[in-house]
Amino acid sequence: MSNSSALIIAQKAVKQLRMEASVPRMKVSQAAAELKTFCLQNANKDPLLTGVPSSDNPFRPPKSCVLL
Template structure:
């Protein structure tokens, strides 16, 4: 009886795998060279908005070093 349950669970598992593979086969794919070109173009077009490249104005920077307070 356990052999029947085991083969039944194997069939269910195989059906799940086949269903997943069919879903993955339908995904539209592009060549890596095209994806790299698209990514490069996106980065170049948006470089002026990137704070890591352009820096952050000190007035907008929440992590700027604290200024010291002095009483005169």
């Protein structure tokens, strides 16, 4: 690897690191509190918590037919 290509690679790495350093950060405690609030506000819409009505469930067991 020549010196010029090593220099280009190093410049790209520095550029990437500067970009990553400029990303705005949030405290974990704040992010966790916001996530908890979001989950509690949307819990009534979550089918894993509330269940799916049998009329809307495409995976419901088939009904058996009885002929008399």
